[in-house]
Amino acid sequence: MKPATPSRSWVESAHEHPDFPLHNLPLGIFSQAGSVPRVGVAIGDCVLDMAEALARGLLQGLPEEVLESVSQGSLNAFFACAADARSAFRQRLLHMLGKDAPSRVEVRACLHQARHCDMHLPAKVGDYTDFYAGIEHATRVGKHLRPDAPLLPNYKYVPIGYHGRASTLRPSGVPVRRPKGQMRPSGQHEPIVGPTQKLDFELELGIWIGQGNPLGEAIPIGQAAEHVAGFCLLNDWSARDIQGWEYQPLGPFLSKSFMTTLSPWVVTAQALAPFRCAQAPRPPGDPQPLAYLWDDHDQATGALDIELEALLLTEHMRTRGLPAERLAVSNSRCMYWTVAQLVSHHSVNGCQLHSGDLFGSGTLSGPGADQCGSLLEITQGGSQPLLLASGETRQFLADGDEIILRGRCHANGIGSIGFGECRGRVLPAL
Known part of the structure; x- marks a missing residue:
């Protein structure tokens, strides 16, 4: 027994x-x-x-x-x-x-x-893919860029993602250097190169791949969850002015590749089993996912109920002994696609995944104004500065600012389990 x-x-x-x-x-x-x-x-x-x-x-x-x-x-x-x-x-x-x-x-x-x-870092990461599965974030950012068509036609058919830079993944506590890059200031016809003026954070979930797959063999949706070893918190630091200039037509490049911060502990899939839940129903009128992305069991149990939190600690707060200020509280249930759907889609073309590969969920914002997982959303692209309790204001991150991400699950009979902290402090550009 x-x-x-x-x-x-x-x-x-x-x-x-x-x-x-x-x-x-x-x-x-x-x-x-x-x-x-x-x-x-x-x-x-x-x-x-x-x-x-x-x-x-x-x-x-x-x-x-x-x-x-x-x-x-x-x-x-x-x-x-x-x-x-x-x-x-x-x-x-x-x-x-x-x-x-x-x-x-x-x-x-x-x-x-x-x-x-x-x-x-928990593993030697060969490949890092960042998805865009947080639909509230995608919608808010889309409204900023395309007020009449926030979501592009493919968003509800295909999990959107891009390949990030594995070499710049770092564990919690390692400072992030303000990056330089090419951008075109508002009202100018020619670009310049210099330190980003619109440094941002993104509140994400990190997904660690367990067993991989042979080259050329897709992972079926019904087996995809078995290929996930565990989870962490992930801050996909973003230079929004560099991103706005470079992202068309191929997406982010230097605006994302300078650093990504991870919480160092891997919470296993087994530990998170009690916190699994049904995927949120798709709104009326949304398309049915293609067959390779649909599994009834995954829809019934493939989501995770993880409370996600982002806080800001400025240099002013630090020197005066003030606590970090909460910027947002969201939840991993805001993912439009399940983790299994991300795995299945990533491999449908025969792409080989390896043990220790890392996925980012994409920014997981909620529908409320206090659930925005990035300053891009909180300040509406910088047009509505955030007033902090310390009296400071922020459009984007200043040197000395520290972003702290936390994640926690709660269930009756078990209590809570968490991820530890994912912290990163901004250093001036060289």
Whole structure:
């Protein structure tokens, strides 16, 4: 008989922890002063060291592919493990950290205080694709650019996306340098090159690919969810003035490629299972997705109920000890396409996905005025400056500003689990 899953941990800081209680157990790559990066698991205010757990024999009996994968300095190999092998690993962690664990003395020796750990990118990302699945954001931006036709005819037929720059992905806490690029100021006929004056953030969900697919073989929609290993928060920093000049006809380039910030912990698909929900029904008159993008089970369970939050901490607030100000609260249920639909569409042409590839959801704004996931929306392209409680105003981000993203799920009987923070502070242009 399969042992019951424990409901509480013997790790005291995990009790009522808003992000990392026992039911979460996200994975990441951490190091300490002088140590090599290695796999860790967040539990309360601690990090469980997988290298130490392996050395103490605490993972004996798990599939060999799992043992090999958690001994490495990235999560690529773990993402590539079969789903049942990753589930077995999670069950072992639950019982190692559960309140009745017989080996807690050995496990306690594998714990480090998170405040003494440095976090790294969870995986070596070969390819990064950013989608445009947040329909409220797409509609607001479209109204700014095309008041009479906010959404182009293809939006409700095909998940829109573009290939981003994997080399400039960085974990939470790494500053972002204000980029330079070519733009055409309003009222001028010729472009100039210089630092962006319209630096923006985007509130997104990051999607980590688990097992990939052979070149030339599409991933069927009914199997697509099995190819997703986990999720994180993602800030797709954007230079709106550079973007406005360069994006036609091929889309974003230098306006997006300078940096993208990720939260360092990967919340697994298994941990998020209790927070799955039905995809929102399409409004009357919207087209039925083509057959390769439609699966009844995916429509019934393929959405996620994740509360998403964006906050701003200015230099003025920081020096005066003021708290960060909330800019928006939205939800991942605002995605027009499910994650499985994104995976299926990405591979329909035979494109090969690899373990550790990363998708961005696109900016996930909600319908309300307080649910805008970018300053482009909040300030209506800069025409309506935002008045902050500190007395400052913002059209776009200033040097010294720090954007903080948070994500959290809530369910009866489980409480909350979260993603930790995704932070980035703006440095002046060189």
